[in-house]
Amino acid sequence: MNITIISNHYYPEDSGIGLYSTGMAEFLAKKHIVKVIAATPYYPQWKIYPEYDKKGLFSTEIVNDVEIFRFKQFTPAIPTFKGRIFQMIHFFIGSFINIFKIKKNDIVIVVMPFTISAILGWLVKTFRGGKLWIHVQDFEFDAAFETGISKKIGILPSVVFKIELFMFNRADFTSTISNGMLNKLESKTNTKKYFFPNWIDHSMINTDRAKPSPLFDSSKFNVLYSGNIGAKQDWDFFVDFVSACQEMNHVQIYLIGEGAKRKEVVESLKQFQNCKYYPPVRYEELNDLLCNADLHVLFQKNAVVDTVMPSKILGMMASAKPSIVTGNEYSEVRHNLEISEGGFYFHQDTKLHEIMGVLKNLIENPEQSTIMGDKARKFVIEKYSIESVLSQFQKDIENS
Numbered sequence: 303m304n305i306t307i308i309s310n311h312y313y314p315e316d317s318g319i320g321l322y323s324t325g326m327a328e329f330l331a332k333k334h335i336v337k338v339i340a341a342t343p344y345y346p347q348w349k350i351y352p353e354y355d356k357k358g359l360f361s362t363e364i365v366n367d368v369e370i371f372r373f374k375q376f377t378p379a380i381p382t383f384k385g386r387i388f389q390m391i392h393f394f395i396g397s398f399i400n401i402f403k404i405k406k407n408d409i410v411i412v413v414m415p416f417t418i419s420a421i422l423g424w425l426v427k428t429f430r431g432g433k434l435w436i437h438v439q440d441f442e443f444d445a446a447f448e449t450g451i452s453k454k455i456g457i458l459p460s461v462v463f464k465i466e467l468f469m470f471n472r473a474d475f476t477s478t479i480s481n482g483m484l485n486k487l488e489s490k491t492n493t494k495k496y497f498f499p500n501w502i503d504h505s506m507i508n509t510d511r512a513k514p515s516p517l518f519d520s521s522k523f524n525v526l527y528s529g530n531i532g533a534k535q536d537w538d539f540f541v542d543f544v545s546a547c548q549e550m551n552h553v554q555i556y557l558i559g560e561g562a563k564r565k566e567v568v569e570s571l572k573q574f575q576n577c578k579y580y581p582p583v584r585y586e587e588l589n590d591l592l593c594n595a596d597l598h599v600l601f602q603k604n605a606v607v608d609t610v611m612p613s614k615i616l617g618m619m620a621s622a623k624p625s626i627v628t629g630n631e632y633s634e635v636r637h638n639l640e641i642s643e644g645g646f647y648f649h650q651d652t653k654l655h656e657i658m659g660v661l662k663n664l665i666e667n668p669e670q671s672t673i674m675g676d677k678a679r680k681f682v683i684e685k686y687s688i689e690s691v692l693s694q695f696q697k698d699i700e701n702s
Contacts, residue, residue, distance in 0.1 A: 420469035644678025
């Protein structure tokens with residue numbers, strides 16, 4: 303098959319959507335001809351990577367048998383809602399030229415965000431034939447309104463949701479990464495839908511392969527948040543948590559990542575000696591980082607339900623360490639943690655003292671941490687291994 307993938311995020315971005323779009327393309331390329339239309343890499347720093355910044359507006363490269371057509375899009379230093387909209391439009395304009403570099407197509411897979419990329423996919427289908435598959439990694443407009451990035455008033459929300467609806471109804475197939483998001487997709491379109499979750503390469507995230515991380519203090523109980531420092535997380539609660547942990551001299555907290563809220567959050571943490579910030583580690587170092595933490599934390603805003611399923615959860619669980627997560631009562635993350643018994647999930651009006659109680663209990667009962675971590679890892683290997691998820695997806699598109 304000739305497969306075209308349109309994804310704003312792609313290699314060498316090695317976290318979030320870029321990681322999964324790359325993995326999908328390279329897996330399919332083992333059997334099919336795969337071409338990718340992508341943006342110039344910029345995430346999570348919100349700054350075009352130096353090695354690509356020197357290139358022209360358009361560039362082409364081949365990586366692991368995948369041919370990649372790129373356009374150097376506008377990238378806002380501060381990703382406001384309007385800035386993101388402008389970035390989407392600029393990417394669309396440049397990528398419109400790139401779609402004519404596709405000569406044959408049997409199926410075009412559009413990864414959302416960007417929503418506007420679905421129009422590009424529809425044009426590929428129109429000009430080159432084949433079918434259109436829209437895969438939703440993030441309901442970007444819903445997430446923007448739920449997290450307060452933009453207000454759900456005025457003409458703009460009406461326009462963007464109409465565009466979203468129009469494109470969903472032009473697709474032959476749609477898919478998304480969690481059951482909650484699948485339900486949301488059900489409310490938006492009548493097209494045929496598939497469950498296509500993110501996956502974990504448990505050979506890469508594996509305690510048996512982990513070496514000591516130079517970032518951690520081995521004499522302390524190390525609590526880690528690693529990932530995007532953005533609007534979906536509850537950073538006020540995180541700061542309160544760090545403050546409450548000050549009296550526990552044996553606890554050290556680490557914030558590792560990049561994102562739109564990074565400067566603001568890091569500034570608010572400077573007053574605390576028990577919290578250290580580091581920029582993202584390379585993917586090759588991620589295993590050592592995740593597996594050497596004693597506890598993972600993820601504090602999400604209660605308003606965010608399942609417009610997005612945090613992919614970092616899979617890595618946290620695969621590291622065989624327990625997690626403490628907060629968020630909405632109906633989140634799929636809650637379901638996964640409770641079913642696996644691999645961590646603690648708090649929702650609605652979570653009291654800080656409850657989480658502090660859990661933390662103290664884990665410190666005093668290390669055997670409980672070991673048992674919970676093992677259960678978490680077993681769960682993600684059974685449900686979200688890269689082999690089973692991508693093999694099933696390949697079968698689905700071949701039979702579509």
